[in-house]
Amino acid sequence: xxFNTKCFIYTVISALLFGVTPVLGKYTYELGSNSITLTFxxxxxxxxxxxxVMIIMKIPFRISRKELGAIVLVGAVFRAGTTLMHxxxxxxxxxxxxxxxxxxxxxFTALISFLFFKTKLGLFKGIALAVATAGVVMSSSSLQxxxxxxxxxxxTSGLTYAIYLIGMEKTCLSTMHPIKVAxxxxxxxxxxxxxxxxxxxxxxxxxxxxxxxxxxxxxxITFIVAILTSFIAVALLQMGIRGLGATTASxxxxxxxxxxxxxxxxxxxxxxxxxxxxxxxxxxxxxxxIIWSDQRKNKISDT
Numbered sequence: 001x002x003f004n005t006k007c008f009i010y011t012v013i014s015a016l017l018f019g020v021t022p023v024l025g026k027y028t029y030e031l032g033s034n035s036i037t038l039t040f041x042x043x044x045x046x047x048x049x050x051x052x053v054m055i056i057m058k059i060p061f062r063i064s065r066k067e068l069g070a071i072v073l074v075g076a077v078f079r080a081g082t083t084l085m086h087x088x089x090x091x092x093x094x095x096x097x098x099x100x101x102x103x104x105x106x107x108f109t110a111l112i113s114f115l116f117f118k119t120k121l122g123l124f125k126g127i128a129l130a131v132a133t134a135g136v137v138m139s140s141s142s143l144q145x146x147x148x149x150x151x152x153x154x155x156t157s158g159l160t161y162a163i164y165l166i167g168m169e170k171t172c173l174s175t176m177h178p179i180k181v182a183x184x185x186x187x188x189x190x191x192x193x194x195x196x197x198x199x200x201x202x203x204x205x206x207x208x209x210x211x212x213x214x215x216x217x218x219x220x221i222t223f224i225v226a227i228l229t230s231f232i233a234v235a236l237l238q239m240g241i242r243g244l245g246a247t248t249a250s251x252x253x254x255x256x257x258x259x260x261x262x263x264x265x266x267x268x269x270x271x272x273x274x275x276x277x278x279x280x281x282x283x284x285x286x287x288x289x290i291i292w293s294d295q296r297k298n299k300i301s302d303t
Contacts, residue, residue, distance in 0.1 A: 007243025
């Protein structure tokens with residue numbers, strides 16, 4: 001595939017937006033927000049925007065029961081669940097570390113495909129799993145008791161995101177228009193977060209109580225996060241994949257956790273330790289090995 005400079009820029013900007021927005025999201029916590037409030041507004045605020053886009057692009061609104069069921073299961077359970085766990089982990093560990101651990105999702109995708117879809121794992125993917133495990137262990141060294149919760153949430157968010165990606169590929173969602181999927185998924189995810197918050201509040205758990213009335217500054221930042229992540233960054237990434245291919249786009253997407261670590265260090269004064277740096281390197285190496293293994297396999301099959 002011929003190198004496309006414009007698509008390269010699109011993909012890099014997308015990765016940087018995905019990397020910076022977690023830092024903005026955590027900042028809203030100081031202004032009265034929390035993980036479920038951010039998850040709720042990130043989904044619900046983008047719905048009217050995507051609705052307008054659907055009208056302009058003349059995308060049909062009709063949706064079957066099968067498609068609706070897939071959107072609720074894949075989107076509300078695994079996509080919104082991923083976001084909620086990822087954002088909740090910010091309350092226990094640094095944003096940069098949480099995003100790096102979340103980026104284990106390519107490794108989990110390979111493992112799930114091997115266990116449930118009989119996809120061959122191969123030597124290099126096996127090595128990648130071992131390297132990624134070493135990275136998680138390294139990130140967990142010298143942690144306080146509360147920080148283990150953050151590690152668990154961040155790693156599990158990578159697992160649920162891997163399931164979400166597989167669900168997008170294996171269900172009827174793969175044949176739907178991506179704008180239509182994102183639109184209905186935003187509405188579905190927001191409503192499910194409202195239901196989850198109501199149930200948790202009924203049992204006296206205030207940690208997952210949505211704060212519907214935010215200070216103007218917090219609401220503006222939340223709206224920016226919603227538009228940047230659920231609309232602009234996703235659209236740029238799709239254009240990048242179209243012009244560069246999934247492999248190159250995946251490699252460039254590794255700028256996301258790297259930029260998050262750096263931005264968190266600069267703006268949130270998060271600690272930068274050698275163990276954290278080594279952990280990031282190991283996890284990045286595992287992801288690169290997974291991508292390289294797939295690229296190598298494709299080249300062999302083409303010959």
